[in-house]
Amino acid sequence: MMRLLTLVLAFALAFSLTGCGDEKTTQKVKKVTPKIAAKKNKAKDEKKPQEKKNVKIYKYNAKGRRDPFASLLKIREPLNDDAEPETPLQRFGLKELQLIAIVLGRNEPRAMVVAPDKKAYTLVAGVKVGRNRGHVVEITENEVVVEERYRDFSGTLRTELKEITLPQREGE
Incomplete structure (x- = not known):
């Protein structure tokens, strides 16, 4: 079995080395253009200057239009009211706030969130929250709608409605 394998490998090696040689087999190819093709090329060259006279020039007028290269996902301008001072909750995005408690009772519902600065804040309907100057619309038993x-x-x-939800407890 080993002899057969050795014989096959030796044959494959000998066969692959037969193609290797030092002779140069590159040939120069001479490009021949027929006389008819040469006449057509000359005719096309003569027509080109005439076609350039009829070329229309287009210009883009950007007045009153948006930048076509600006991302559609990133362009969001919040409505700024310079008359109102910014609350501490407006320094953070809604995704940065963590909802930890909701209290529903006889009075209006209240929710408690923890901001990235490790301070807890109480939310009621109408409180300004988030960088886009959102305000709390509704507080339900599982979420706060902004x-x-x-x-x-x-x-x-x-107008966009976003929710801050209570985290799921283990086992639920």
């Missing part, structure tokens, strides 16, 4: 208003890439006023 309404954010902003201008999108086209300048249209958009």
Whole structure:
């Protein structure tokens, strides 16, 4: 069995080395163009200067249009009210706030969130929250609904409802 394997490998090695040689087999290829093709090329060259006279020049007028290279996902301008001072909760994004408790009772519902600065804040309906100047619309038993208003890439006023939910407890 070993002899057969050795014989096959020796044959394969000998066969693969037969293609190796020092002779140069490159040949120069001479490009021949027929006379008819040469006449057509000359005719095309003569027509080119005439075609350049009829070329229309287009210009892009950017006045009143948005930048076509700006990302549509990143363009969000919050509605700024310079008259109102910024609350501590408006320094953080909604995803940075962690909802830890909701209290529903006889009075209006309240929620407690922990901000990244490790301070706890109480939320009631109407409190300004988030970087986009959102405000709390509703507090349910599992989440706090915040309404954010902003201008999108086209300048249209958009309203978006976002939720801050209670984390699921273990075993649920």
